Amino acid sequence: MTNTTSTSQGPALEQEGPIKKFFRATEIDTRILGMVVALILVWCIFDIWSGIIRPNEGLFGGSFLTPRNLWTLLVQTSSIAVMSTGMVLLIVLRQIDLSVGSMLSLVAVATGVLQVYQLGPSLGVGHPAIWVLGVVMCLAIGTIIGAFNGFLTAYAKIPAFIVTLGGLIAYSGVAFLLAKGETVAPMDQNFSVFGGGVERSWLGPFWSWIVAFIACAAIIYAIVNGRRQRQRFGFPLRPVWAEVFLASVGSIVMLGTTLVMNSYAWPPKLIENFAKANSIVIPAGIENKDGKAICMAAENVVRCTEGFILYTGYSLPALIAIGVCLVMTFVATRTSFGRYVYATGGNPEAAELAGINTKWLTVKVFALMGFLVGVSSIISSARLNAATNALGQTNELYVIAATVIGGTSLAGGVGTIYGAMIGALMMQSIISGMSLLNLAAAYQNMVVGGVLVLAVYLDQLYRRNVK
């Protein structure tokens, strides 16, 4: 690394020598680090700005860096984030899928119609088979459509851009016809758990900690196992201190996120309902309108600071997104399938000559994309508790933007899953933050567009300097 690289990376790299050594040893991608810094900066700005307009309990006195907003942010990001992990592999493979938004509305509407008009009346509303069938159908339809896109691209040799542009237009038409343009609502009550809007889709602190510990164990296992594999094949090893550092950073991020999620209290009305439904005695206390807990004050249930309280912990959609991120990272970096994708994207001819069945690989990656669209459509329709053909429209743009902001190169061969997740988080942060400030959607679009172009420009600058 040269001097110019370090200066372009901002304050983290001001010093020479030990820092350079540190990044080489830990193999941390400095671009991703830059994005994380930018993300945190954006969060702080929004918190300070919103605090000026309307003081709240955020880190800097605003409404952005509150457990509540961060919790909501994760839920709002989850659908786009899940799809962007699939888009990374597609773009790495030098393909693209423009139809994910329309596919999402098609899958959501098809499943909505099945639940509300077919299964509901025939099995009885709330029958447990409804949500199972709903989920299976979302995943199945998504995968089939994805595979179909892939088949046309790989075997019929139509460029993916055209196949999926056609899909973008055609699938939304199918979605419209299926629901005849109506809003299909409400979804099955068990199915709507996947949206994160009902009590049952909140894990609660206990299970959130369990999940966090499992995730930490998985991170440590992945690092230990990775080291063993490198030893086995005689690859250069990271120094032990670097491995320990990576494991602790991963664990701290996971535990910190869990702590934030666990400090978001249930809305007071829901706590009250829960207490009544489970005949829990609400303790007496002094009223405090800004309190998060509930107390009894002279026969009335009031808000207070110390009383009966429940915390949400992770919501199901956020958990699904985190799970998808971990699984997809594993798939991309540790399986032969994932490595073939990167190899083919880097040099299709060489990959083919090396014996990779690139056509079948293309179909598989498109099918995987479709499967993930299925997952997202479950989250989106459950969250809105309704399915309409407007759901998912223009999502393809956000998914591709998240992927590209996350450092995936449209030239193929380069891209990371966690980069795309951070990209998605960045975009949603800007949208949610500006909406907290009551700024119109037009400004949100302007800023998101600007960030996209700026991110790619910085990326190019970085690559040129590295060379």
Add this chain to the structure above:
Amino acid sequence: MKKTIIAMMAAGLALGAASMPVMAAGKTIAVSWKTFQEERWKTDAAAIKAVVEAAGDKYIDSDAQGSAQKQAADIEGLIAQKPDVIMVVAFDSDAILPSIKAISDAGIKSIAYDVQFEDPNALYITFDNVGVGRIIAQEVSKLKPEGNYAFIKGDKGDPNATFLFQGMMEVLKAGIDGGKIKNVCETFTDGWKPDNAQKNMEQCLTSTSNKVDAVLSENDGMASGVVAALTAQGMAGIPVGGQDGDLAAINRVAMGTQTVSVWKNSVDLGKTAAAAAIALADGTAMDKIAGVAKFNGGKNKVEMNSILLAPTPITIANIGVAIDAGHITKDQACAGVKAGTVEACK
């Protein structure tokens, strides 16, 4: 562009000449729809077609699929078929104006159906949109005469979003000036999309720490997003207003999560417009048609002849009206409603 028009007109003339003997018996009423992506326009189309064909006239139409360019081409195509009247549901009320001029230049009468465009030669037929906003605000403020109000407005580019808001403000102005009602959030919603409305509502609740007492949503699709956001905070049940008479919204009214859905019976609108179109085709002067009055409440204050129909508010008290009109079945309206809570569901 001009060349295309000429070419298309020539082609149209040839076609027209071929089919002339069939058409000579009656008049032709044409409709240029902005989109069939929403269920309601199909209902309008069916109503218009029924009236036109019952009168022995011919109905033709085209679907612009949500594109201003396609609508311009559609109208050229319709002009070429030489109808007597062209009704236009404009996708973009400014971009459509050259096409409307082309219609007048061809000696054809035009009707602005539901969406206004400001051309004094056209007859504007719609529901009283300012009135819709007024009714939403009235029904909600009846339940919550004071408190914090949130406004979820429609797409910025649609004049109806502004008309609706105007109407709401007419009703709420006294309360706001007197300090009883506070406007705590007010956002436009990109493309009237329910999921955008949900996100906006979530952010509104976050920024006000749930101190919202009533929500005025400019349509029912967005109200579904609003109710989802409120439900997640255990606040479902506070007054929420919307419009369109969406089936899901009427169900929400029955369940008590939405206060009012102002229903614009598209069948009424279609029938009125078709009758007016037939009258125009028969040579009746615009201002002599029943119900026509002057209207100049548009963006540029152009005075137009217009027919404004009164919409119907659907509340928990009169859900039966929509069921009796065949707009919604009793099963759909009452799905998931606790037995005995709603009169119309018994």
